[in-house]
Amino acid sequence: MGDKVGLGWHKGYCNVCDLCIDGDHNLCPEQEGTIIGNHGGFADKVRAKDTSVIKIPEGLDFNAVGPLLCGGITVFNPLMQYDIKPTSRVAAIGIGGLGHLALQFANAWGCEVTAFTSESKMEEAKEMGAHHSLNSRDDSEIEKAAGSFDLIISTVNVDMNWDVVIKTLRPKGKLHFVGLLEAPLEISAAPMIMAQNSLSGSPVGSPATLRKMLDFAARHNIQPVTETYKMSEINEAFERLESGNARYRVVLERD
Structure with missing residues (x-):
């Protein structure tokens, strides 16, 4: 009693299917969303199953935990799933709510980190942990990085020249998607076959991975960039979010 806890994307799982038993709760077909499909997204109380509730480690800013339990776990999970090593070269496409956390996690993991982003965000990307930057809108610049990366985490929802990206x-x-693209992928299979490359994707992460992610964030002082509003300022918060200018997650706190 009295512990500070957090609740991520899911508030419950069946806990009896093969996926849950194997520890892949986030893939459970009976998963229950915390907000999606429910009323009361801004309520001050919520009911959840104990397997979904995560104790918050000492040293984490409470306002930072919310973004970590959604965006943080989304980009941390691929590092765990694919056994990424400190010697690996990792890139993130898009430096927004997900991408700015991907840079921090990959850097703290010990990887050589590259950001695919616009020129206006390159300096900011380096401050967040990128060792290198590529202009995501310049195919000729991306082509120069051919054969560079062990893992690329795509956080964007816009189309790119994916054949050029895969050649890097x-x-x-692996090219791993955590951003929902608006258009179907158009990719040439032959280069992937010859290099034994693969495409993949993942949704958030299991409770066990959530715990590891929060512990890792506390140990390495990984902090999401947030803008904080009081609950009474929720309309202003939504206007800021819808403008596309929020950096990079909006947090609501009780008055």
């Missing part, structure tokens, strides 16, 4: 992977490298 090293043999056996």
Whole structure:
């Protein structure tokens, strides 16, 4: 009693299916969303199953935990799933709510980190942990990085020249999607076959991975960039969010 806890994207799982038993609760077909499909998204109380509730480690800013339990776990999970090593070269496409956390996690993991982003965000990307930056709107610049990356985490929802992006992977490298694209992928299979590359995606993460992510964030002082509003300022918060100018997550706190 009295522990500070957090609740992520899911408030419950069946806990009896093969996926839950194997520890992949986030893939459970009976998963229950915390907000999606429910009323009371801004309520001050919520009911959840104990397996979904995560104790918050000492040293984490309470207002930072909310974005970590959604955006943070989304980009941390691929590092765990694919056994990324400190010697790996990792890139993130898009430096927004997800991408700015991907840079921090990959850097703290010990990886050599590259940001695919616009020129206006390159300096900011380096401050967040990128060792290198590529102009995501310049195919000729991306082509110069051919054969560079073990893992690319795509956080964007816009189309790119994916054939050019895939050529920046090293043999056996992976292009991993956590951003929902608006259009179907158009990709040439032959280069992927010859280099044994793969495409993948993942939704958030399991409770066990959430705990590891929060512990890792506390240990390495990983902090989402947030803008904080009081609950009474919720309309202003939504206007800021809808403007596309929020940096990079909006947090509501009780008055």
